[in-house]
Amino acid sequence: MFFASAAPSTLFMGFLLVLPTIFFSCTLVSALPFSELVYPNFTGSYLQFIDTSGVFLLSRNRTYKASICNPDAQQINFYLCVIHVASNIMIWSANRDHPFSEAGKVYLTSKGITIANETGNEVWSALPTHSSVNALLLSDMGNLVLVNQANVSLWESFHYPTDTIVIGQQLPVGTSLSGAVSASDLSTSDYQLGLTSSDARLQWHGQTYWKLSMDTRAYTVSGFMVEFMVVNGTGLYLLGHNGSVVVQVVLASADFRIAKLDASGQFTVNSFSNGKWNQEFVGPSDSCRLPFVCDRIGQCSANSASKTPDCSCPSNFHPSSPSSNTCVPFDGSFSLFSACNSSNNGSQVNSSAASYLTIGYGHDYFSNDFSERLEYGVNLSVCQEVCSGDCSCFGVFYENSSGSCYKIENKLGSIISSTSSENDLLGYIKVVAAPSTNFDGNNNSGDQSQEFPLVALILLPSAACCVLIAIGLVWLRRRRISKFGEVKLGHPSSPSSEELDAFRIPGLPRRFDYKELEVATDNFKTLIGSGGFGAVYKGTLPDKTVVAVKKITNLGIQGKRDFCTEIAVIGNIHHVNLVKLKGFCAQGSVRLLVYEYMNRGSLDRILFGTGPVLEWQERLNIALGTARGLAYLHRGCEHKIIHCDIKPENILLHDHFPAKISDFGLSKLLNPEQSSLFTTMRGTRGYLAPEWLTSSAITEKTDVYSFGMVLLELVSGRKNCLLRTQSHSLEDDSTASHASSSSGSGLIYFPLFALEMHEQGKYLELADPRLENRVTSQEVEGMTRVALCCVHEEPSLRPNMATVVGMLEGRIPFCQPRVESLNFLRFYGRRFTEASMIGEQNRSNNAILYSEANVLLTSTAGGSHRSFSYMSSQQVSGPR
Incomplete structure (x- = not known):
């Protein structure tokens, strides 16, 4: 990175050449901080700069300071820090896991920065190897940078974030923020905010407990791969290629804002103005969702009267001490299970040794929403047996209604007290027998050489017979299954x-x-x-x-x-x-x-119905929401899905919610025979791409075509198949031979009409007349151009849905339709007109309009219009 703004003027450069000697001599007698730059042979300590509280370097605009600091005013642990001056908040620390005392020193040499403790042992260093260091720069954004003679960056603190990022800083995929243990102890805690190619997630001992995309204030904008996270004056963003927004949290405008993973494990976004901090965003907002908020097995309950949750112990457990939230079994004969890598080396892990203490219903665990089910459709004993044989398992949550089994693994955290009526979870904590205290005076266990009791010789055979009878009864019970897999008595059966x-x-x-x-x-x-x-x-x-x-x-x-x-x-x-x-x-x-449930129903009922007209902004929002959903199906989710039946009936609306696509992925439920039929017949009249009837591959561009047809319907407010014209009279020219017939009958094929109005620049002719003067020609032009680009005959000429999203958002210029790839619409128009005329002739006989009952499937591959046929839309896509 080249810091042009930090380069001194030519006049000032000569003076800087002598500064290293001046600075070095001054540091022996002066405690004043330097401005912007420090040069090699600098040595600093807290005692040396005690009059400025350890501050030895200021940014040019005095916004940030570099300091040898002791956070929370304690006098034990000292760190090399970067601090925001106005708020006195620390945004970065160098040696967070290796603090030093007030006698420790910071050295800047031509090799880099080194920190040594009071005994002279190195505790931290930044030593770039590819060039000699010329200066240490503190930029106006708070970035501590080592630069060479050419003012090129060799090392930056922004590339090694701790628990905070600021405006101007990026957090790339593969890096993470780590919380501090406390305000005074900056050591790395067990909480991390990691950035993946699809999301930002909070984790504790490798277990996820929150995702940014699932937060109610976060909005997924596109299906691009995430490349980095930023915070700026307008909000928090996950950005993809070329800075495209993937997920956003829009906030009020602010000049200074930070995103921080605090010591509690919550990820917060805060702004600073008028000398005060304002918390604008926090995740998770429910503090009981923090993994260790009430220590091990502590039961967390929300307290509406205060922001601090209430901690207690669940049933069968009590506090280990009066001042502790950590809970232990009431029954002293049990102790909590220890992990594999503890001193027992996993010796406790076997089915006979492990037992389970229930914590009852009405509880949840932070990882249940993010971890995969251990098992599904099993009974409780199977769930517990799997955990018993796993030395990383500390307990299970079992859902009665589904037979789902969730595992508590790696580390045992707090328990959430849940009041949700949907909660059908029953929690069990894994325990083992406590060490026996039945010793004789020589520290040996009791006499094990006693004779085998006579009563056992009598009872054991009887017990064995009882067990065999019980097994037989269970087997007979499981045979009594109803046609829906239920026992005659109404209880769930064991699954086959x-x-x-x-x-x-x-x-x-x-x-x-x-x-x-x-x-x-x-x-x-x-x-x-x-x-x-x-x-x-x-x-x-x-x-x-x-x-x-x-x-x-x-x-x-x-x-x-x-x-x-x-x-x-x-x-x-x-x-x-x-x-x-x-x-x-x-x-x-x-x-x-x-x-x-989507309470406003499908788009077709609102767009083509007699109710209140959709305003233009609503239509644009619906188009944008549908485009975003398709972009995610095509590129964003783990398994790419081609919808294959995009139409207004499959776009659902809900009050105060964006448009949502339904029926995605259902084509995966077809068997091979149906799948073969699917490749040639799936779709709906008016939305079928030309490649359906050719040997061309069905790709995501097929959805793009259907989406383009939906856009045209959003523009006009009417079905794209046929449009009865009243005031429009198409010019009779050589390129529109169909027009005379259609104008004569008053019926035209709307996609072709849109093409012709685009060629003539008469975009308002396409707009829904119910909008009257509430839409501009430029607005209609934008959506029409996008729609026509989407319905190009050649799939390769159609934009992908991510590009469509960019055009509708205004981030990408509108494409220019290729007329040569839209000429097939003229042939479609002629055939639809012929069908409509047949329908008009039969209307007097109360016949259903032919064009409304049939779908024209036309192949125009390679520009040659081969054959066409009519097929019932019910056959193609089912009832609508």
Whole structure:
């Protein structure tokens, strides 16, 4: 990095040549800090600069200071720090894990910076090897930099962040912030904020307890790969290639702002103004979600009267001491399990030695929302057995309703007291027998040579017979299964081996019982939609959550394992512009999916209905939200998904929420035979890309085409297939031979009309007339150009969805449609017009308009219009 702003003037450069000698001599008698630069042969200590509280260097604008500091005014641990002057907040420390005393010294040589303790032993250094150091610079942004003779950076404190980043600093992927132990002890704690290519996450001993993208104030903007995190005057951002925004937290404008991982484990964003700090963002906002807020097994409960949570011990445990939050078993014959690498070397780990103490219902654990299920669809004993054989497992949480098993691993943290009605978790803490205290006077265990009791010889055979009888009864009970896999008495049965394997698949969402959904939907009473995969019903869960239940009928996958494998993939896809899959049901041949409920319904009902007109900004927001969702499906999620049926019916709306795409990933549920049909017939009239009927590969560009058609409908407020014209009269020219026929009948193919209005620059002719004068020509032009670029005949000419997002956001200039790749619309228009004329002739016989009942599938590969056929839209995509 070249610091041009820090380079001195030519006149001043000559004076600087003699400064090293002057500075070196001055440091022996003066305690005044230097300005901006310190040169080699500098030596500093806290005692030497005691009059300035250890400050030895100031940035040019006096915003930051470099200091040998003792945080919290303690007199034991000293550090090399960079501090914001106005707020006196530390933004960086060099030797956080190796403090020194007030007699320690900082050395600057031509090799770099070295810190030595009072005995002269080195405790920290920054020694770049590729060039000689000419100066130590403290920039106006708070960056401590070693530069060479050419003023080129050799080393920067910004590249080695501690627990804070400031405006002007980047936190790249692969790096992390580490919290301090306390305000006075800057040693690295167990809390880390790590940055991955998709998110920022907080971790404790390698266990995630918070993600930025899941926070309610964070907004996922695009599906780009994350490259770094920044904080600036407008908020907190995860940025991708070329600075594109991936996730953002927009905040009020501020001149000075920091993002910090504090000692408690919370990640905060704070601004400083008028001499006061203002906390603007905190994650997690619920302090009970912090892994060690109440120490080991301490039970955390939110306290509405204060910001400090209440800590206690759960059932079967009590505080280890009156002043401690750490809990131990009430029963003194048990002790908490020790980890594998402790002194027992894992000797406690075997099924017979491990026991479990329950902490009862109404509890949760910080990692349950972020870790994969250990098992699924198993009984409690299986869950505990798996943990017993794992020396990294300290306990389990078992969900009765689904048979889900979650593991407490690596380190035992605090327990969360949960009041959620959805919480069906039962917690168990792993314990072992405490060391025996039954010793004789010689420290030996009691006499083990006693004769085997006679009573045992009598009772053991009887006990064995009882065990065999019990096993037989259990086997008979498991045979009595109803058609939905339930025992006749109504209790859940033990799953078959096939079901057991399926439910061990990690990542599955909540599993619902069929009867539970039958009750929730009032026996599937309220139909709210239907499509190619089945009908959708409105339902209300016991906690009053309203859901949409899709009863899948056209399903190829019959095996539960295959079905659950695909549902696990779909259930793990989370984005603000995708309808959330809340759960599923797989009993017998029944397959149900439970989605979040979108109370405004689908876009087609609002856009084409008779209700209040959608304003232009609403249309733009819907377009942008849909584009963001598609960009995430194509590039952002772990398994790329091509939707293949983008249309207004699959774009759902909710009050105060962005538009969301539904039915994504359901094509994965088709069997091979259906999948073959899918490659040639999937889609809906008016949204089918030309490559569906050719041998061309189906890629994400197929979704781009469908999205372009949706954009045209957002512009016009009407279906793209046919538009009855009243005031429009198309010019009769050689390039629009279809126009005469369409103008004569009053019907045209709207995508072609959009192309022609684009060629003539008459964009307001395309706008929904209900908008009247509430939209400008420039606004319509932008969306129309994007739409036409999306419907290019050649998939390679269509932009990807990330680019579309950029154009709709205004970050990327609008593309210029290629007319030669849009000429196929003229042929489509002629055929649609012919179909509409047939419909007009039959209208007197009360026939359904032919063009509304059929879909034209035309192949125009290579610019030659080969054959066309009509096919029912019901056959292609199912009921709409």
